[in-house]
Amino acid sequence: MASLQVSGVTVSFGGNRALDGVALTAEAGRVTGLIGPNGAGKSTLFDVASGLRRPSSGQVRLDGRDVTRARPSARARHGLARTFQRLELFGRLSVRDNLLVAAELGPERRRADRIVTEILHRLELTDLADTSPDALPTGVGRLVEVGRALAIRPKVLLLDEPAAGQDVEETERFAELLRALTDDGTAVVLVEHDMSLVMAVCDEVYVLDLGKIIAVGPPEVIRSDETVLAAYLGDA
Amino acid sequence: MSALLELRGIRAAHERITVLHGVDLDVAAGQVVALLGPNGAGKTTTLRVAAGVHPAESGQLVLGGRDMTGADPRDLARAGVCLIPEGRGVFPNLSVRDNLLMMTFTGRSREEIEEIAFARFPVLARRAGQAAGTLSGGEQQMLALARGLTTDPAVLLLDELSMGLAPLVVGRLYEQVGEIARQGVAVLVVEQFAAAVLDICDHAAVLVRGRVERQGHPDGGLRAELSALYLGSST
Amino acid sequence: MDQFLTFGIVGLSTAAIYAVIGSGLVLTYTTTGVFNFAHGAAGMLSAFMYWQLTVGWGWPVPVALVVVLLVLAPGFGLLVERFVLRPVQALGEAERLVMTVALLSGLIATARWIWDPNVARPLPMFFAARKPIHLGPAVITWHQAITMAVAVAVAIGLRILLYRTRAGAEMRAAVDDRALVGLTGADPVRAGRVSWILGTQLAAIGGILIAPTVTLDAAQLSLLIVSAYTAAVFGRLRSLPLTFLGAVVVGCMESYLTGYLPQNEYLPGLRLAAPAFLLFLALLVFPHRRLRGRERRLARVPVPTARGTLVFAAVVIAFGAVLASLLGEADLITYGAIFSLGVVALSYVPLAGYAGQVSLCQLSMAGIGAVVWGHLGAHGQLWALGAAILVSAAAGALVALPALRLSGVYLALGTAAFAVILDRWIFGIPAFHVFGLRIALFDQGSVDVSGPRLFGLRLDSGRELMVFAAVCLALASIGVAALRRSRFGRRLIALRDSEAAYATLGGNLLVAKVAVFALASGIAGLGGALYGMQQRTVTADQFSLIAGLPIFLVAVVGGLGAVGNGLFAGTAFVAPTNALIAIAPGTANLVALLPGLAGVGLGHNPDGIVSRFRRQWEPLARDRIALPILLCVLALAWALRFTDVINDWTYYGGSLVIAAALRAWASARQAEPAEPEIPVEWWGLRRAWRPEDEEVLARGVAAG
Incomplete structure (x- = not known):
């Protein structure tokens, strides 16, 4: 069962093609990695998947349903949630209220309070529940965004550099969290620069370079793939 | 060889989070120094501190023996520091010619500036009337470089020249950078595509979590370590 | 055909003026990112100056032109750039917007202060004595010809400046990437300064050219600029050629409407409102923008506690009761507005404070509430108050539909256009029938408004109405506080903080925005109805765009996120001005400046005064000794005043002094624990x- 399926997606800014015929499938219960150098188009792909940007061609399917033309809110109701590389927290609400807004928009709004308490506990954010997210370091802010995305009980979760700004220990705990999520049957797409995390948690890795998928495969294959290394190190 | 640009124990923060924990770097005239490292290591911040765009919390910025710590970006620009920021340092809605015109503060005439720029990058002469935003990515970077060159920079700071460009183009751009350095300019390059720079640089420093972890000659050992850093060690 | 040509020439010469003014607006907006609401007011001020020099002091026209265009206008532009806008350059778009609105309001007040609005000031046209030029069947006056020539010259001059000079390249570069301009060694501030000088000069040229063809009136002249705004919006606030095209469309439309619009009592206002209509439409065909991401810095929105809210509500009612018990009938009408306009100001809290929607038409919504109550509640039935709130809310929802596409400056412009459409046209049309239902507005004059009937009691005296309004303000404040703590309140704040995040979590932006507009307009409608009751009769003028601006400014100064803002804005807007007038009647014009000045002072206290107030007075409210003392003293003072032992000044001044002293004492007692x-x-x-x-x-x- 494929939870998120992106096919043939092309996005052009002016003359440049930010994405060029990109296809990606994220399946339930698996972590799908999306890596690539800066400016490769990873965040743009997330924007297309979540409905913030219309592709000039291509399709986005959620659980087999075509949502290419659906609004972001409709996609969220079909179980898609995401985080942002440039944090998009609700800066004037407390951490708890950030999650509460999401939980109340989700499918289990009657249990919103309980869901929020549970997620705060799970992410070890309970002590920070009443602080403003603006006062938090970026690493913790990213965790709050993950928690907020979880609060709508997503079936597909797009994480944009969630571990940036975390130390080694925090990253390990985050990896555990990702495994727990996939055990619950969530499909996770992970954009991340910390390769040790990507290699440790992903079942499959897509490599995006200059708007094109240049390699797909299990982490150990990707690690030794010459074209991937070239894309990263710039060998012609 | 005495350094033209010296960074001494630079500490800097974004909002309240310290991103540079005491960075030391020397760049001598005629030298290309590559600043490498994974995302979020603080490479761009280092360049921005050197250009005076980002304040340092402590540490010293020395330019040709003069302490320029805390100087205004404009004063640094006039003292010969030129930063080409990440993502095409050009004005997209201005024509190539007008982009170059912006550099006349050096006292040079428009004609002189165009001569310098077009001599180095002949393709720009053919595109002179075109809006910079309609140039290809490589041409935009050339324009940014050309604009930098016309100031007779003593120090050239380049941030991610390769962003979104095909490897072949990147290679050519860096050949030009090497030549610029040979004319006596101190060049500090921040780059993700390590290989392209390692070929032309004289010295490389690897920045990890705001500290220079390793520096030295860009030899094979450094390369191996870098790929481990970028793609994760297999151990 | 001749007539058609004549109107066309009139239209084109008006268009020329709009083009000149509009291009100045575009120039400053593109280079500095500030949409200058006061651009027209600068032109207005220049026209007055020009009148003063030529007609007032009899200077020769060329000298006066040189002085106004080359000395006064550039000087003014520099002053504005330095003291009004540079302090807020680093703040958000909303703050910059407020600054120019404050400037607009302040300039109108200044002009009215210096030049008595009741004196007619005709300005002669240029070369009025010369014979008009005949071009075939068309006749062009010299003034018209000069106007058109000036516009062409401006177009050519701007083109040369922008594309042929280094200063022009710098200005265009600043539009593209301000930070990069600094890196090239150029001065981004200089580009801004040049564009302010030029922009003000263009406004001045427009003002001087248009003044002879209309009456020299501060507000009218400042708002004529709505047409120039429309022209600029045609150019998406960026393109000068499209701005010129827009000017031609607006100018000709106005002219032909004057010529060919059928003469009946419903339509003359339409001609006046036509540019605003066109502005509204032009904004609507703007391309869909992408959802906004996070804004850098937003003022806090405190969460009021239940107890604090109730105490505050009690204070509001007590304040109303004290005032009602002490004031005379005339003062009751004047100061009653503290509470009714306070309700109007409160409507900004959910709308602009929580949801970040800057609307400039809240007082117009209040006007709708006032007329609905005036007509339906003539016998004081309470259901009519509900109807007034509902009709205002419906009007608010109507504004919200287009507002979904707009934000920031564009939303402010759109709502300003809506306010202009209401006060120039809709409010002026006579009663009409729709499906047999009689719909009446201001009956082309004034509407009598009576008090409500409550539990069989008719509230009609100023005293009763003041307490009633205070109770309404207290209830509305409780309601807004409850909103802040509710699910809907959280959503409003969330959608302002990040539309992108809100939408990707499943939030529906349209529903939330329509709802908050309706809610805020309902509150404003209630305020309008209360205001009408206190005033006894209302006219459309009392609810115009210009009348609403100072209330908006005072509310912003108070802090849009604070529930206490209703009381603050009402008091700050009504009390000091009227008190000053009472002390020194000559200052009537000076006090009209106050809200504008207060708005300009915003740069120093962006979080608002109310929250600072709360922080300062909190120690007193928590002190178990000082608070009872204060309450006893206040009660005693009231008793003394009520029995005429002390006079007004001793009472109000004394109460303030004692309260301040107790506050100082209380905060000293609770000096910061470790x-x-x-x-x-x-x-x-x-x-x-x-x-x-x-x-x-x-x-x-x-x-x-």
Whole structure:
């Protein structure tokens, strides 16, 4: 069962093609990695998947349903949630209220309070529940965004550099969290620069370079793939 | 060889989070120094501190023996520091010619500036009337470089020249950078595509979590370590 | 055909003026990112200056032109750039917007102060004595010809400046990338300065050219600029050629409407409102923008506690009761507005404070509430108050539909256009029938408004109405406080903080925005109805765009996120101005300036005064000794005043002094207890990281 399926997606800014015929499938219960150098188009792909940007061609399917033309809110109701590389927290609400807004928009709004308490506990954010997210370091802010995305009980979760700004220990705990999520049957797409995390948690890795998928495969294959290394190190 | 640009124990923060924990770097005239490292290591911040765009919390910025710590970006620009920021340092809605015109503060005439720029990058002469935003990515970077060159920079700071460009183009751009350095300019390059720079640089420093972890000659050992850093060690 | 040509020429010469003014607006907006609401007011001021020099002091026209265009206008532009806008350059778009609205309001007040609005000031046209030019069947006056020539010259001059000079390249570069301009060694501030000078000069040229063809009136002249705004919006606030095209469309449309619009009592206002209509439409065909991401810096929205809210509500009612018991009938009407306009100001809290929708038509919504109550509630039935709120809310929802596409400056412009459409046209049309239902507005004059009937009692005296309004303000404040704590309130704040995040979590932006507009307009409608009751009769003028601006400004100064803002804005807007007039009647014009000045002072206190107030007075409210003392003293003072033992000034002044003294005492008593101990691992999280912390940590590690 494929939870998120992106096919043939092309996005052009002016003359440049930010994405060029990109296809990606994220399946339930698996972590799908999306890596690539800066400016490769990873965040743009997330924007297309979540409905913030219309592709000039291509399709986005959620659980087999075509949502290419659906609004972001409709996609969220079909179980898609995401985080942002440039944090998009609700800066004037407390951490708890950030999650509460999401939980109340989700499918289990009657249990919103309980869901929020549970997620705060799970992410070890309970002590920070009443602080403003603006006062938090970026690493913790990213965790709050993950928690907020979880609060709508997503079936597909797009994480944009969630571990940036975390130390080694925090990253390990985050990896555990990702495994727990996939055990619950969530499909996770992970954009991340910390390769040790990507290699440790992903079942499959897509490599995006200059708007094109240049390699797909299990982490150990990707690690030794010459074209991937070239894309990263710039060998012609 | 005495350094033209010296960074001494630079500490800097974004909002309240310290991103540079005491960075030391020397760049001598005629030298290309590559600043490498994974995302979020603080490479761009280092360049921005050197250009005076980002304040340092402590540490010293020395330019040709003069302490320029805390100087205004404009004063640094006039003292010969030129930063080409990440993502095409050009004005997209201005024509190539007008982009170059912006550099006349050096006292040079428009004609002189165009001569310098077009001599180095002949393709720009053919595109002179075109809006910079309609140039290809490589041409935009050339324009940014050309604009930098016309100031007779003593120090050239380049941030991610390769962003979104095909490897072949990147290679050519860096050949030009090497030549610029040979004319006596101190060049500090921040780059993700390590290989392209390692070929032309004289010295490389690897920045990890705001500290220079390793520096030295860009030899094979450094390369191996870098790929481990970028793609994760297999151990 | 001749007539058609004549109107066309009139239209084109008006268009020329709009083009000149509009291009100045575009120039400053593109280079500095500030949409100058006061652009027209600058032109208005120049026209007055020009009148003063030529007609007033009899200077020769060329000298006056040189002085106004080359000395006064550039000087004014520089002053504005330096003292009004540079302080807020680093703040958000909303703050910059407020600054120019404050400037607009302040300039109108200044002009009215210097030049008595009741004196007619005709300005002669240029070369009025010369014979008009005949071009075939068309006749062109010299003034018209000069106007058109000036526009062409401006177009050519701007083109040369922008594309042929270094200063022009710098200005265009600043539009593209301000930070990069600094890196090239050029001065981005200089580009801004040049564009302010030029922009003001263009406004001045437009003002001087248009003044002879209309009456020299501060508000009217400032608002004529709506047409120039429309022209600029045609150019998406960026393109000069499209701005010129837009000007031609607007100018000709106005002219042909004058010529060919059928003469009946419903339509003359339409001609006046036509540019605003066109502005509204032009804004609507703007391309869909992408959802906004996070804004850099937003003022806080405190969460009021239930107890605090109830105490505040009690204070509001007590304040109303005290005033009602002490004031005379005339003063009751004047100061009653504290509470009714306070309700109108309160409507900004959910709308602009929580949801970030800057609307300039809240007082117009209040006007709708006032007329609905005036007509339906003539016998004081309470259901009519509900109807007034509902009709206003419906009007608010109507504004919200287009508002979904707009934000920031564009939303402010759109709502301003809506306010202009209402006060120039809709409010002026006579009663009409729709499906047999009689719909009446201001009956082309004034509407009598009576008080409500409550539990069989008719509230009709100023005293009763003031207490009633105070109770309404208290209830509305409680309601807004409850909203802040509710699910809907959280959503409004969330959607302002990040539309992108809100939408990707499943939030529906359209529904939320329509709802908050309706809610805020309902509150404003209630305020309008209360205001009408106190005034006894209302006219459309009382609810115009210009009348609403100062209320908006005072509300912003108070802090849009604070529930206490209703009382603050009402009091600050009504009390000091009227008190000053009472002390020194000559200052009537000076006080009209106050809201504008207060708005300009915003740059220093962006979080608003109300929250600072609360922080300052909190120690007193918590003090178990000082608070009872204060209450007793206030009660005693009231008793003394009520029995005429002391006079007004002793009472109000004395109460303030005693309260301030007790506050100082209370805060001294509760002097900051030692800072609570925060575990080391939370440094930098629960409290800001300090430079010395690292050393402390290092020592700790070394010692441990």
